Amino acid sequence: MNVQPQGQQAPGRVEIDRVSIRLGSGAGAFQALDEVSFRLAPGEFVCLLGPSGCGKSTLLGALAGHLKPVAGSLALDGVAIGGPAPERGLVFQHHTLFPWKTVLDNVAFGLKMRGVAAAERKKQARELIELVGLGGFERHYPGQLSGGMQQRVEIARVLINRPRVLLMDEPFGALDALTRLKMQELLLDIWGRFGTTVLFITHDIDEALFLSDRILIMGPRPGRIIETLEAGFARPRSAELAMTAQFAQLKRHCLALLHHDGVAPVLPRLTPLGAPQARDLQFAI
Amino acid sequence: MSIAAEITLPAAPASPRAGWALWPWQAWATRLASLLACVLLWHWAASTRVHLGLVTFANVPPPLEVLNAGRDLLQSPKLLKHLGASLYRVFAGFLVAAIVGAGLGLVIGRFARARNALLPPLEVLRPIPAVAWIPLSILLFPSSEASMIFITFVGAVFPILLNTIHGVEGVDSRLIASARSLGTRRLRVFTEVILPAAAPAIVTGLSIGMGTCWFCLVTAEMISGQFGIGYYTWESYTLQNYPDIIVGMLLIGVLGMGSSIALRQLGRALMPWQRGSGQ
Ligand SMILES: Nc1ncnc2c1ncn2[C@@H]1O[C@H](COP(=O)(O)OP(=O)(O)OP(=O)(O)O)[C@@H](O)[C@H]1O
Numbered sequence A: 001m002n003v004q005p006q007g008q009q010a011p012g013r014v015e016i017d018r019v020s021i022r023l024g025s026g027a028g029a030f031q032a033l034d035e036v037s038f039r040l041a042p043g044e045f046v047c048l049l050g051p052s053g054c055g056k057s058t059l060l061g062a063l064a065g066h067l068k069p070v071a072g073s074l075a076l077d078g079v080a081i082g083g084p085a086p087e088r089g090l091v092f093q094h095h096t097l098f099p100w101k102t103v104l105d106n107v108a109f110g111l112k113m114r115g116v117a118a119a120e121r122k123k124q125a126r127e128l129i130e131l132v133g134l135g136g137f138e139r140h141y142p143g144q145l146s147g148g149m150q151q152r153v154e155i156a157r158v159l160i161n162r163p164r165v166l167l168m169d170e171p172f173g174a175l176d177a178l179t180r181l182k183m184q185e186l187l188l189d190i191w192g193r194f195g196t197t198v199l200f201i202t203h204d205i206d207e208a209l210f211l212s213d214r215i216l217i218m219g220p221r222p223g224r225i226i227e228t229l230e231a232g233f234a235r236p237r238s239a240e241l242a243m244t245a246q247f248a249q250l251k252r253h254c255l256a257l258l259h260h261d262g263v264a265p266v267l268p269r270l271t272p273l274g275a276p277q278a279r280d281l282q283f284a285i
Numbered sequence B: 001m002s003i004a005a006e007i008t009l010p011a012a013p014a015s016p017r018a019g020w021a022l023w024p025w026q027a028w029a030t031r032l033a034s035l036l037a038c039v040l041l042w043h044w045a046a047s048t049r050v051h052l053g054l055v056t057f058a059n060v061p062p063p064l065e066v067l068n069a070g071r072d073l074l075q076s077p078k079l080l081k082h083l084g085a086s087l088y089r090v091f092a093g094f095l096v097a098a099i100v101g102a103g104l105g106l107v108i109g110r111f112a113r114a115r116n117a118l119l120p121p122l123e124v125l126r127p128i129p130a131v132a133w134i135p136l137s138i139l140l141f142p143s144s145e146a147s148m149i150f151i152t153f154v155g156a157v158f159p160i161l162l163n164t165i166h167g168v169e170g171v172d173s174r175l176i177a178s179a180r181s182l183g184t185r186r187l188r189v190f191t192e193v194i195l196p197a198a199a200p201a202i203v204t205g206l207s208i209g210m211g212t213c214w215f216c217l218v219t220a221e222m223i224s225g226q227f228g229i230g231y232y233t234w235e236s237y238t239l240q241n242y243p244d245i246i247v248g249m250l251l252i253g254v255l256g257m258g259s260s261i262a263l264r265q266l267g268r269a270l271m272p273w274q275r276g277s278g279q
Protein backbone atom coordinates (compact mmCIF):
# COMPACT_ATOMS: atom_id res chain seq x y z
CA MET A 1 0.00 0.00 0.00
CA ASN A 2 1.45 3.35 -0.93
CA VAL A 3 -0.28 5.27 1.80
CA GLN A 4 2.58 5.04 4.21
CA PRO A 5 5.99 6.73 4.44
CA GLN A 6 6.11 10.25 3.13
CA GLY A 7 5.24 11.17 6.71
CA GLN A 8 8.55 9.78 7.88
CA GLN A 9 10.51 12.88 7.05
CA ALA A 10 7.54 15.14 7.75
CA PRO A 11 8.15 17.29 10.81
CA GLY A 12 5.38 18.05 13.30
CA ARG A 13 7.07 20.03 16.03
CA VAL A 14 4.53 21.83 18.21
CA GLU A 15 5.53 24.68 20.47
CA ILE A 16 3.12 26.20 22.95
CA ASP A 17 4.53 29.12 24.84
CA ARG A 18 2.77 30.72 27.83
CA VAL A 19 -0.65 30.52 26.23
CA SER A 20 -3.58 32.09 28.09
CA ILE A 21 -7.14 31.91 26.83
CA ARG A 22 -10.27 33.66 28.04
CA LEU A 23 -13.69 32.23 27.28
CA GLY A 24 -17.19 33.62 27.62
CA SER A 25 -18.16 37.24 27.23
CA GLY A 26 -18.95 40.21 29.46
CA ALA A 27 -19.36 39.41 33.12
CA GLY A 28 -19.23 35.67 32.35
CA ALA A 29 -15.73 35.86 30.91
CA PHE A 30 -13.08 33.85 32.71
CA GLN A 31 -9.56 32.59 32.32
CA ALA A 32 -9.81 29.08 30.83
CA LEU A 33 -6.06 28.57 30.34
CA ASP A 34 -3.30 30.20 32.30
CA GLU A 35 0.21 30.39 30.81
CA VAL A 36 0.33 26.87 29.45
CA SER A 37 3.64 25.89 27.89
CA PHE A 38 4.87 22.64 26.42
CA ARG A 39 6.40 21.14 23.33
CA LEU A 40 5.69 18.12 21.23
CA ALA A 41 8.60 16.54 19.40
CA PRO A 42 8.01 15.46 15.79
CA GLY A 43 6.24 12.12 15.73
CA GLU A 44 5.62 12.08 19.46
CA PHE A 45 2.42 10.64 20.90
CA VAL A 46 1.29 12.74 23.86
CA CYS A 47 -1.81 12.34 25.97
CA LEU A 48 -3.47 15.12 27.90
CA LEU A 49 -5.19 14.10 31.12
CA GLY A 50 -7.12 16.33 33.46
CA PRO A 51 -10.35 16.82 35.36
CA SER A 52 -13.48 17.78 33.48
CA GLY A 53 -13.64 21.47 32.68
CA CYS A 54 -9.94 22.19 33.15
CA GLY A 55 -9.56 23.47 29.60
CA LYS A 56 -8.30 20.52 27.56
CA SER A 57 -10.71 21.08 24.70
CA THR A 58 -9.96 24.78 24.84
CA LEU A 59 -6.28 24.09 24.35
CA LEU A 60 -7.02 21.77 21.45
CA GLY A 61 -9.35 24.36 19.91
CA ALA A 62 -6.54 26.89 20.03
CA LEU A 63 -4.09 24.46 18.41
CA ALA A 64 -6.64 23.74 15.71
CA GLY A 65 -6.86 27.47 15.10
CA HIS A 66 -10.49 27.94 16.12
CA LEU A 67 -9.79 29.88 19.35
CA LYS A 68 -7.45 32.82 19.74
CA PRO A 69 -5.25 33.09 22.84
CA VAL A 70 -5.17 36.41 24.67
CA ALA A 71 -1.48 35.92 25.37
CA GLY A 72 1.32 33.59 24.35
CA SER A 73 2.07 31.84 21.10
CA LEU A 74 1.34 28.55 19.37
CA ALA A 75 3.47 27.31 16.52
CA LEU A 76 3.80 24.29 14.29
CA ASP A 77 7.29 23.76 12.86
CA GLY A 78 8.19 27.31 13.71
CA VAL A 79 5.20 28.86 11.96
CA ALA A 80 2.65 30.63 14.16
CA ILE A 81 -0.83 29.12 14.12
CA GLY A 82 -3.26 31.68 12.72
CA GLY A 83 -6.37 29.72 11.86
CA PRO A 84 -7.66 26.28 10.97
CA ALA A 85 -5.63 24.37 8.40
CA PRO A 86 -5.60 20.81 7.07
CA GLU A 87 -2.03 20.28 8.31
CA ARG A 88 -3.58 20.09 11.81
CA GLY A 89 -6.24 17.36 11.76
CA LEU A 90 -9.01 17.58 14.35
CA VAL A 91 -11.06 14.63 15.68
CA PHE A 92 -13.89 15.01 18.20
CA GLN A 93 -15.52 12.55 20.59
CA HIS A 94 -18.68 12.47 18.50
CA HIS A 95 -18.06 12.24 14.80
CA THR A 96 -18.54 15.31 12.64
CA LEU A 97 -18.95 13.46 9.36
CA PHE A 98 -21.23 15.14 6.87
CA PRO A 99 -24.46 13.12 7.06
CA TRP A 100 -25.30 14.01 3.44
CA LYS A 101 -22.10 12.58 2.03
CA THR A 102 -21.23 8.92 1.61
CA VAL A 103 -18.24 7.47 3.43
CA LEU A 104 -16.21 7.80 0.23
CA ASP A 105 -17.13 11.46 -0.31
CA ASN A 106 -16.56 12.28 3.34
CA VAL A 107 -13.06 10.84 3.25
CA ALA A 108 -12.30 12.51 -0.08
CA PHE A 109 -13.55 15.89 1.17
CA GLY A 110 -10.17 17.36 2.12
CA LEU A 111 -8.79 16.66 -1.35
CA LYS A 112 -11.90 18.16 -2.94
CA MET A 113 -11.26 21.37 -1.02
CA ARG A 114 -7.73 21.35 -2.39
CA GLY A 115 -9.03 21.00 -5.93
CA VAL A 116 -7.80 17.44 -6.59
CA ALA A 117 -9.57 15.78 -9.54
CA ALA A 118 -12.46 13.45 -8.67
CA ALA A 119 -10.83 10.24 -9.90
CA GLU A 120 -7.61 10.84 -7.98
CA ARG A 121 -9.28 11.82 -4.73
CA LYS A 122 -11.58 8.81 -4.84
CA LYS A 123 -8.61 6.54 -5.39
CA GLN A 124 -6.79 7.95 -2.37
CA ALA A 125 -9.97 7.88 -0.29
CA ARG A 126 -10.48 4.18 -1.10
CA GLU A 127 -6.96 3.37 0.06
CA LEU A 128 -7.51 5.11 3.38
CA ILE A 129 -10.92 3.50 3.88
CA GLU A 130 -9.20 0.17 3.33
CA LEU A 131 -6.49 1.15 5.82
CA VAL A 132 -8.98 1.87 8.62
CA GLY A 133 -10.69 -1.45 7.90
CA LEU A 134 -13.86 -0.22 6.26
CA GLY A 135 -13.46 -1.58 2.74
CA GLY A 136 -16.91 -2.26 1.31
CA PHE A 137 -18.64 0.58 3.16
CA GLU A 138 -17.72 3.32 0.68
CA ARG A 139 -21.28 3.95 -0.40
CA HIS A 140 -22.82 3.97 3.07
CA TYR A 141 -23.97 7.14 4.73
CA PRO A 142 -22.52 7.95 8.18
CA GLY A 143 -25.95 7.46 9.76
CA GLN A 144 -25.85 3.82 8.69
CA LEU A 145 -22.62 3.03 10.56
CA SER A 146 -21.89 2.14 14.17
CA GLY A 147 -20.06 4.58 16.46
CA GLY A 148 -16.73 2.80 16.04
CA MET A 149 -17.04 2.75 12.25
CA GLN A 150 -17.93 6.44 12.24
CA GLN A 151 -14.75 7.26 14.14
CA ARG A 152 -12.75 5.15 11.68
CA VAL A 153 -14.16 7.21 8.83
CA GLU A 154 -13.47 10.39 10.76
CA ILE A 155 -9.82 9.38 11.19
CA ALA A 156 -9.51 8.46 7.51
CA ARG A 157 -11.02 11.80 6.54
CA VAL A 158 -8.42 13.66 8.57
CA LEU A 159 -5.53 11.45 7.40
CA ILE A 160 -6.16 12.16 3.73
CA ASN A 161 -4.75 15.63 4.30
CA ARG A 162 -1.47 14.11 5.57
CA PRO A 163 -1.61 16.24 8.72
CA ARG A 164 1.63 16.96 10.53
CA VAL A 165 -0.17 16.80 13.85
CA LEU A 166 -3.34 14.97 14.88
CA LEU A 167 -5.46 16.72 17.52
CA MET A 168 -7.85 14.23 19.10
CA ASP A 169 -10.44 15.21 21.71
CA GLU A 170 -11.58 12.06 23.53
CA PRO A 171 -12.01 10.35 20.16
CA PHE A 172 -12.90 6.97 21.66
CA GLY A 173 -14.71 8.31 24.73
CA ALA A 174 -18.14 7.31 23.48
CA LEU A 175 -17.24 3.77 22.40
CA ASP A 176 -17.74 0.55 24.30
CA ALA A 177 -14.68 -1.01 25.93
CA LEU A 178 -14.03 -3.62 23.25
CA THR A 179 -14.42 -1.25 20.32
CA ARG A 180 -12.24 1.23 22.13
CA LEU A 181 -9.47 -1.33 22.47
CA LYS A 182 -9.61 -2.10 18.75
CA MET A 183 -9.57 1.59 17.89
CA GLN A 184 -6.55 2.16 20.11
CA GLU A 185 -4.66 -0.58 18.28
CA LEU A 186 -5.74 0.85 14.94
CA LEU A 187 -4.56 4.30 15.95
CA LEU A 188 -1.16 3.02 17.07
CA ASP A 189 -0.84 1.12 13.79
CA ILE A 190 -1.66 4.24 11.79
CA TRP A 191 0.63 6.35 13.89
CA GLY A 192 3.42 3.84 13.23
CA ARG A 193 2.88 4.16 9.48
CA PHE A 194 2.47 7.91 9.21
CA GLY A 195 4.74 9.09 12.01
CA THR A 196 2.38 11.98 12.71
CA THR A 197 2.66 13.89 15.97
CA VAL A 198 -0.42 13.16 18.08
CA LEU A 199 -1.98 15.14 20.91
CA PHE A 200 -4.68 12.98 22.43
CA ILE A 201 -7.14 14.08 25.12
CA THR A 202 -8.67 11.40 27.28
CA HIS A 203 -10.34 10.84 30.63
CA ASP A 204 -9.16 7.27 30.70
CA ILE A 205 -5.84 6.78 32.49
CA ASP A 206 -5.39 3.27 31.02
CA GLU A 207 -5.88 4.65 27.56
CA ALA A 208 -3.33 7.40 28.16
CA LEU A 209 -0.75 4.96 29.49
CA PHE A 210 -1.34 2.43 26.74
CA LEU A 211 -1.06 4.91 23.89
CA SER A 212 1.38 7.61 24.75
CA ASP A 213 5.07 8.35 24.98
CA ARG A 214 4.35 11.11 27.45
CA ILE A 215 1.40 12.20 29.56
CA LEU A 216 0.66 15.82 30.40
CA ILE A 217 -1.54 16.29 33.43
CA MET A 218 -3.60 19.43 33.74
CA GLY A 219 -4.96 20.99 36.91
CA PRO A 220 -8.42 22.49 37.26
CA ARG A 221 -9.48 26.00 36.37
CA PRO A 222 -7.66 27.99 35.27
CA GLY A 223 -6.06 25.18 33.30
CA ARG A 224 -2.32 24.68 33.50
CA ILE A 225 0.06 21.74 33.22
CA ILE A 226 0.82 20.38 36.67
CA GLU A 227 3.00 17.42 35.74
CA THR A 228 4.57 15.53 32.87
CA LEU A 229 5.02 11.75 33.00
CA GLU A 230 7.08 9.54 30.71
CA ALA A 231 5.26 6.38 29.67
CA GLY A 232 8.26 4.74 28.11
CA PHE A 233 6.88 1.22 27.67
CA ALA A 234 8.40 -0.71 24.80
CA ARG A 235 6.54 -0.71 21.50
CA PRO A 236 4.69 -2.39 19.91
CA ARG A 237 2.43 -2.61 22.93
CA SER A 238 -0.26 -5.16 23.53
CA ALA A 239 -3.22 -5.35 25.87
CA GLU A 240 -1.08 -7.35 28.34
CA LEU A 241 0.83 -4.20 29.14
CA ALA A 242 -1.95 -3.21 31.50
CA MET A 243 -1.11 -6.24 33.66
CA THR A 244 2.49 -5.24 34.41
CA ALA A 245 3.61 -3.79 37.73
CA GLN A 246 5.23 -0.79 36.09
CA PHE A 247 1.93 0.12 34.44
CA ALA A 248 0.04 -0.21 37.71
CA GLN A 249 2.54 2.00 39.47
CA LEU A 250 2.26 4.79 36.89
CA LYS A 251 -1.48 4.49 36.98
CA ARG A 252 -1.52 4.92 40.74
CA HIS A 253 0.63 7.98 40.37
CA CYS A 254 -1.76 9.50 37.80
CA LEU A 255 -4.75 8.80 40.01
CA ALA A 256 -3.08 10.47 42.97
CA LEU A 257 -2.29 13.53 40.88
CA LEU A 258 -5.81 13.82 39.55
CA HIS A 259 -7.36 13.40 42.96
CA HIS A 260 -4.91 15.77 44.55
CA ASP A 261 -7.00 18.79 43.66
CA GLY A 262 -10.13 17.25 45.08
CA VAL A 263 -13.29 16.63 43.13
CA ALA A 264 -13.58 18.87 40.10
CA PRO A 265 -16.16 21.58 40.68
CA VAL A 266 -19.45 20.89 38.97
CA LEU A 267 -19.56 23.32 36.09
CA PRO A 268 -21.97 23.62 33.21
CA ARG A 269 -20.54 21.51 30.46
CA LEU A 270 -20.03 23.96 27.63
CA THR A 271 -17.62 23.26 24.86
CA PRO A 272 -15.37 25.99 23.52
CA LEU A 273 -16.43 25.32 19.94
CA GLY A 274 -20.06 25.74 20.79
CA ALA A 275 -21.91 22.48 20.34
CA PRO A 276 -23.19 20.45 23.23
CA GLN A 277 -21.49 17.17 23.91
CA ALA A 278 -23.85 14.34 24.51
CA ARG A 279 -22.13 12.48 27.27
CA ASP A 280 -20.49 13.38 30.51
CA LEU A 281 -17.85 10.79 31.21
CA GLN A 282 -16.27 10.34 34.58
CA PHE A 283 -12.81 8.95 34.88
CA ALA A 284 -12.83 5.42 33.68
CA ILE A 285 -10.67 3.64 36.18
CA MET B 1 -51.00 31.77 11.44
CA SER B 2 -48.74 31.16 14.41
CA ILE B 3 -44.99 30.79 14.26
CA ALA B 4 -45.40 27.27 15.47
CA ALA B 5 -47.36 26.43 12.35
CA GLU B 6 -44.65 27.84 10.13
CA ILE B 7 -41.62 26.40 11.85
CA THR B 8 -41.51 22.70 11.95
CA LEU B 9 -38.45 20.79 12.84
CA PRO B 10 -37.04 18.87 9.93
CA ALA B 11 -39.16 15.79 10.00
CA ALA B 12 -37.31 12.84 11.36
CA PRO B 13 -37.41 9.98 8.90
CA ALA B 14 -40.94 8.76 9.30
CA SER B 15 -41.24 6.02 11.83
CA PRO B 16 -44.74 4.89 11.02
CA ARG B 17 -46.59 2.77 13.48
CA ALA B 18 -45.57 -0.80 13.03
CA GLY B 19 -49.00 -1.89 11.88
CA TRP B 20 -49.06 0.73 9.16
CA ALA B 21 -45.68 -0.25 7.88
CA LEU B 22 -46.69 -3.90 7.72
CA TRP B 23 -49.90 -3.44 5.78
CA PRO B 24 -49.76 -0.25 3.77
CA TRP B 25 -53.08 -1.10 2.11
CA GLN B 26 -54.72 -0.92 5.52
CA ALA B 27 -53.34 2.56 6.00
CA TRP B 28 -54.72 3.58 2.65
CA ALA B 29 -58.05 1.99 3.41
CA THR B 30 -58.27 4.01 6.63
CA ARG B 31 -57.40 7.22 4.82
CA LEU B 32 -59.94 6.57 2.10
CA ALA B 33 -62.61 5.65 4.64
CA SER B 34 -61.95 8.89 6.51
CA LEU B 35 -62.49 10.94 3.34
CA LEU B 36 -65.62 8.98 2.51
CA ALA B 37 -66.96 9.51 6.02
CA CYS B 38 -66.50 13.26 5.66
CA VAL B 39 -68.42 13.29 2.38
CA LEU B 40 -71.21 11.18 3.89
CA LEU B 41 -71.46 13.44 6.91
CA TRP B 42 -71.63 16.45 4.61
CA HIS B 43 -74.29 14.74 2.54
CA TRP B 44 -76.34 13.93 5.61
CA ALA B 45 -76.02 17.43 7.07
CA ALA B 46 -76.87 19.18 3.82
CA SER B 47 -79.77 16.95 2.80
CA THR B 48 -81.47 16.94 6.23
CA ARG B 49 -80.71 20.69 6.60
CA VAL B 50 -79.20 20.30 10.02
CA HIS B 51 -79.67 23.33 12.18
CA LEU B 52 -77.37 23.57 15.18
CA GLY B 53 -78.11 27.04 16.44
CA LEU B 54 -74.76 28.65 15.68
CA VAL B 55 -74.24 26.66 12.50
CA THR B 56 -76.82 25.81 9.93
CA PHE B 57 -76.50 23.59 6.89
CA ALA B 58 -79.84 24.76 5.48
CA ASN B 59 -78.21 26.62 2.56
CA VAL B 60 -75.22 24.38 1.99
CA PRO B 61 -75.36 22.52 -1.33
CA PRO B 62 -75.11 18.74 -0.90
CA PRO B 63 -72.23 16.74 -2.43
CA LEU B 64 -74.24 15.58 -5.44
CA GLU B 65 -74.99 19.14 -6.56
CA VAL B 66 -71.32 19.98 -6.16
CA LEU B 67 -70.41 16.89 -8.14
CA ASN B 68 -72.68 18.04 -10.97
CA ALA B 69 -71.19 21.52 -10.88
CA GLY B 70 -67.77 19.93 -10.97
CA ARG B 71 -68.71 17.85 -13.99
CA ASP B 72 -69.91 20.98 -15.76
CA LEU B 73 -66.61 22.71 -15.06
CA LEU B 74 -64.72 19.65 -16.22
CA GLN B 75 -66.50 19.74 -19.57
CA SER B 76 -66.20 23.49 -19.95
CA PRO B 77 -63.41 24.73 -22.25
CA LYS B 78 -62.60 27.29 -19.59
CA LEU B 79 -61.23 24.75 -17.14
CA LEU B 80 -57.79 24.52 -18.73
CA LYS B 81 -57.51 28.30 -18.85
CA HIS B 82 -58.51 28.56 -15.21
CA LEU B 83 -55.98 25.91 -14.24
CA GLY B 84 -53.22 27.32 -16.43
CA ALA B 85 -53.64 30.86 -15.09
CA SER B 86 -53.67 29.74 -11.46
CA LEU B 87 -50.78 27.31 -11.77
CA TYR B 88 -48.70 30.00 -13.44
CA ARG B 89 -49.42 32.52 -10.66
CA VAL B 90 -48.81 30.06 -7.88
CA PHE B 91 -45.58 28.72 -9.29
CA ALA B 92 -44.19 32.10 -10.30
CA GLY B 93 -44.90 33.51 -6.84
CA PHE B 94 -43.56 30.38 -5.21
CA LEU B 95 -40.35 30.37 -7.24
CA VAL B 96 -39.55 33.97 -6.35
CA ALA B 97 -40.46 33.29 -2.72
CA ALA B 98 -38.18 30.22 -2.66
CA ILE B 99 -35.22 32.18 -4.00
CA VAL B 100 -35.80 35.22 -1.79
CA GLY B 101 -36.83 33.26 1.31
CA ALA B 102 -34.05 30.68 1.22
CA GLY B 103 -31.44 33.25 0.16
CA LEU B 104 -32.30 35.73 2.90
CA GLY B 105 -32.72 32.92 5.40
CA LEU B 106 -29.20 31.59 4.76
CA VAL B 107 -27.67 35.02 5.28
CA ILE B 108 -29.82 35.95 8.29
CA GLY B 109 -29.30 32.59 9.94
CA ARG B 110 -25.53 32.73 9.56
CA PHE B 111 -24.61 36.34 10.28
CA ALA B 112 -25.75 38.16 13.41
CA ARG B 113 -25.25 41.49 11.67
CA ALA B 114 -27.51 40.54 8.77
CA ARG B 115 -30.03 39.30 11.27
CA ASN B 116 -30.12 42.62 13.11
CA ALA B 117 -30.29 44.58 9.88
CA LEU B 118 -32.86 42.54 8.00
CA LEU B 119 -35.08 40.77 10.45
CA PRO B 120 -36.91 43.72 12.13
CA PRO B 121 -38.64 44.99 8.98
CA LEU B 122 -39.48 41.43 7.99
CA GLU B 123 -40.98 40.77 11.41
CA VAL B 124 -43.21 43.81 10.95
CA LEU B 125 -44.35 42.65 7.52
CA ARG B 126 -44.89 39.05 8.48
CA PRO B 127 -48.22 39.33 10.34
CA ILE B 128 -49.83 41.33 7.53
CA PRO B 129 -52.36 39.09 5.79
CA ALA B 130 -52.28 38.77 2.02
CA VAL B 131 -55.66 40.53 1.65
CA ALA B 132 -54.25 43.65 3.22
CA TRP B 133 -51.55 43.73 0.55
CA ILE B 134 -54.04 43.99 -2.32
CA PRO B 135 -54.32 47.80 -2.59
CA LEU B 136 -50.60 48.34 -2.25
CA SER B 137 -49.73 45.59 -4.71
CA ILE B 138 -52.06 47.23 -7.27
CA LEU B 139 -50.25 50.50 -6.72
CA LEU B 140 -46.82 48.88 -6.80
CA PHE B 141 -47.24 46.85 -9.97
CA PRO B 142 -48.67 48.34 -13.14
CA SER B 143 -49.56 44.89 -14.50
CA SER B 144 -52.32 43.10 -12.63
CA GLU B 145 -50.64 39.77 -13.40
CA ALA B 146 -47.55 40.93 -11.52
CA SER B 147 -49.59 42.14 -8.57
CA MET B 148 -51.31 38.75 -8.34
CA ILE B 149 -47.97 36.98 -8.40
CA PHE B 150 -46.82 39.35 -5.69
CA ILE B 151 -49.70 38.24 -3.47
CA THR B 152 -48.87 34.55 -3.87
CA PHE B 153 -45.24 35.47 -3.21
CA VAL B 154 -46.23 37.17 0.04
CA GLY B 155 -48.15 34.05 0.99
CA ALA B 156 -45.18 31.74 0.47
CA VAL B 157 -42.12 33.72 1.45
CA PHE B 158 -42.37 33.82 5.26
CA PRO B 159 -42.63 30.12 6.02
CA ILE B 160 -39.69 29.52 3.69
CA LEU B 161 -37.67 32.31 5.28
CA LEU B 162 -38.34 31.28 8.86
CA ASN B 163 -37.68 27.60 8.30
CA THR B 164 -34.43 28.38 6.51
CA ILE B 165 -33.27 30.62 9.37
CA HIS B 166 -34.20 27.91 11.82
CA GLY B 167 -32.33 25.30 9.76
CA VAL B 168 -29.18 27.39 9.48
CA GLU B 169 -29.15 28.20 13.18
CA GLY B 170 -29.46 24.52 13.92
CA VAL B 171 -26.31 23.56 12.00
CA ASP B 172 -23.88 21.83 14.36
CA SER B 173 -21.01 24.27 14.85
CA ARG B 174 -18.62 21.34 15.11
CA LEU B 175 -19.45 20.45 11.49
CA ILE B 176 -18.35 23.92 10.46
CA ALA B 177 -15.23 23.72 12.62
CA SER B 178 -14.36 20.35 11.07
CA ALA B 179 -14.94 21.59 7.55
CA ARG B 180 -12.68 24.58 8.22
CA SER B 181 -10.01 22.30 9.67
CA LEU B 182 -10.24 20.16 6.54
CA GLY B 183 -9.35 23.16 4.42
CA THR B 184 -12.74 24.65 3.51
CA ARG B 185 -12.59 28.35 2.68
CA ARG B 186 -15.14 30.63 4.29
CA LEU B 187 -17.40 31.07 1.28
CA ARG B 188 -17.36 27.40 0.44
CA VAL B 189 -18.59 26.57 3.94
CA PHE B 190 -21.96 27.83 2.69
CA THR B 191 -22.27 25.44 -0.22
CA GLU B 192 -20.47 22.50 1.35
CA VAL B 193 -21.87 22.56 4.88
CA ILE B 194 -24.57 25.08 5.69
CA LEU B 195 -26.79 24.55 2.67
CA PRO B 196 -26.89 20.74 2.83
CA ALA B 197 -27.16 20.74 6.63
CA ALA B 198 -30.12 23.13 6.47
CA ALA B 199 -31.66 21.40 3.45
CA PRO B 200 -34.21 19.32 5.40
CA ALA B 201 -35.52 22.45 7.13
CA ILE B 202 -35.56 24.36 3.86
CA VAL B 203 -37.58 21.61 2.17
CA THR B 204 -40.03 21.68 5.08
CA GLY B 205 -40.33 25.44 4.62
CA LEU B 206 -40.85 25.04 0.89
CA SER B 207 -43.56 22.49 1.44
CA ILE B 208 -45.40 24.71 3.94
CA GLY B 209 -44.84 27.71 1.66
CA MET B 210 -46.37 25.81 -1.22
CA GLY B 211 -49.47 25.30 0.89
CA THR B 212 -49.74 28.93 1.97
CA CYS B 213 -49.18 30.01 -1.62
CA TRP B 214 -52.36 28.19 -2.70
CA PHE B 215 -53.96 29.54 0.45
CA CYS B 216 -53.53 33.06 -0.97
CA LEU B 217 -54.69 32.23 -4.48
CA VAL B 218 -58.27 33.44 -4.07
CA THR B 219 -56.97 36.63 -2.51
CA ALA B 220 -54.61 37.18 -5.41
CA GLU B 221 -57.21 36.52 -8.06
CA MET B 222 -59.68 38.88 -6.41
CA ILE B 223 -57.56 41.63 -7.93
CA SER B 224 -58.81 41.13 -11.46
CA GLY B 225 -58.73 38.76 -14.34
CA GLN B 226 -61.00 36.46 -16.22
CA PHE B 227 -59.34 33.19 -15.46
CA GLY B 228 -58.01 31.36 -12.50
CA ILE B 229 -59.50 28.97 -9.99
CA GLY B 230 -59.49 31.63 -7.32
CA TYR B 231 -61.18 34.01 -9.67
CA TYR B 232 -63.73 31.31 -10.57
CA THR B 233 -64.46 30.78 -6.86
CA TRP B 234 -64.76 34.48 -6.13
CA GLU B 235 -66.95 35.07 -9.17
CA SER B 236 -69.23 32.20 -8.17
CA TYR B 237 -69.64 33.88 -4.82
CA THR B 238 -70.65 37.21 -6.36
CA LEU B 239 -73.04 35.31 -8.67
CA GLN B 240 -74.26 33.22 -5.74
CA ASN B 241 -73.44 29.92 -7.45
CA TYR B 242 -72.90 28.03 -4.26
CA PRO B 243 -72.03 24.61 -5.70
CA ASP B 244 -69.40 26.25 -7.90
CA ILE B 245 -67.82 27.90 -4.87
CA ILE B 246 -67.32 24.52 -3.30
CA VAL B 247 -65.94 23.09 -6.54
CA GLY B 248 -63.41 25.93 -6.57
CA MET B 249 -62.54 25.41 -2.93
CA LEU B 250 -62.02 21.68 -3.32
CA LEU B 251 -59.95 22.18 -6.46
CA ILE B 252 -57.63 24.54 -4.60
CA GLY B 253 -57.42 22.11 -1.72
CA VAL B 254 -56.54 19.16 -3.91
CA LEU B 255 -54.01 21.08 -6.01
CA GLY B 256 -52.40 22.57 -2.91
CA MET B 257 -52.11 19.20 -1.26
CA GLY B 258 -50.79 17.61 -4.45
CA SER B 259 -48.05 20.16 -4.95
CA SER B 260 -46.98 19.98 -1.30
CA ILE B 261 -46.71 16.22 -1.52
CA ALA B 262 -44.81 16.45 -4.81
CA LEU B 263 -42.37 18.83 -3.19
CA ARG B 264 -41.81 16.58 -0.23
CA GLN B 265 -41.21 13.61 -2.53
CA LEU B 266 -38.71 15.68 -4.50
CA GLY B 267 -37.00 16.55 -1.24
CA ARG B 268 -36.78 12.89 -0.31
CA ALA B 269 -35.31 12.04 -3.70
CA LEU B 270 -32.71 14.79 -3.38
CA MET B 271 -31.74 13.89 0.20
CA PRO B 272 -31.11 10.15 0.18
CA TRP B 273 -29.19 10.33 3.48
CA GLN B 274 -32.43 11.19 5.25
CA ARG B 275 -33.94 7.88 4.33
CA GLY B 276 -33.64 4.48 5.88
CA SER B 277 -31.70 3.87 9.04
CA GLY B 278 -30.17 7.33 8.92
CA GLN B 279 -30.15 9.49 11.99
N1 LIG C 1 -18.24 28.74 24.90
C1 LIG C 1 -17.99 28.80 26.22
N2 LIG C 1 -18.40 29.84 26.95
C2 LIG C 1 -18.17 29.89 28.29
N3 LIG C 1 -17.53 28.93 28.96
C3 LIG C 1 -17.09 27.86 28.30
C4 LIG C 1 -17.30 27.74 26.90
N4 LIG C 1 -16.78 26.59 26.51
C5 LIG C 1 -16.26 26.01 27.60
N5 LIG C 1 -16.45 26.75 28.68
C6 LIG C 1 -15.97 26.44 30.04
O1 LIG C 1 -14.55 26.51 29.98
C7 LIG C 1 -13.96 25.52 30.78
C8 LIG C 1 -13.01 24.70 29.96
O2 LIG C 1 -13.75 23.97 29.00
P1 LIG C 1 -13.15 22.77 28.16
O3 LIG C 1 -14.22 22.26 27.29
O4 LIG C 1 -11.90 23.22 27.52
O5 LIG C 1 -12.81 21.72 29.31
P2 LIG C 1 -12.33 20.22 29.14
O6 LIG C 1 -11.11 20.07 29.94
O7 LIG C 1 -12.27 19.83 27.71
O8 LIG C 1 -13.50 19.46 29.86
P3 LIG C 1 -14.07 18.00 29.55
O9 LIG C 1 -13.08 17.06 30.10
O10 LIG C 1 -15.35 17.97 30.33
O11 LIG C 1 -14.25 17.89 28.08
C9 LIG C 1 -15.10 24.73 31.35
O12 LIG C 1 -15.28 25.16 32.67
C10 LIG C 1 -16.28 25.07 30.49
O13 LIG C 1 -17.46 25.00 31.23
Ligand SMILES: [Mg+2]
Pocket: A056, A057, A058, A169
Ligand atom coordinates in the same frame (compact mmCIF):
# COMPACT_ATOMS: atom_id res chain seq x y z
MG1 LIG D 1 -13.39 18.53 26.46
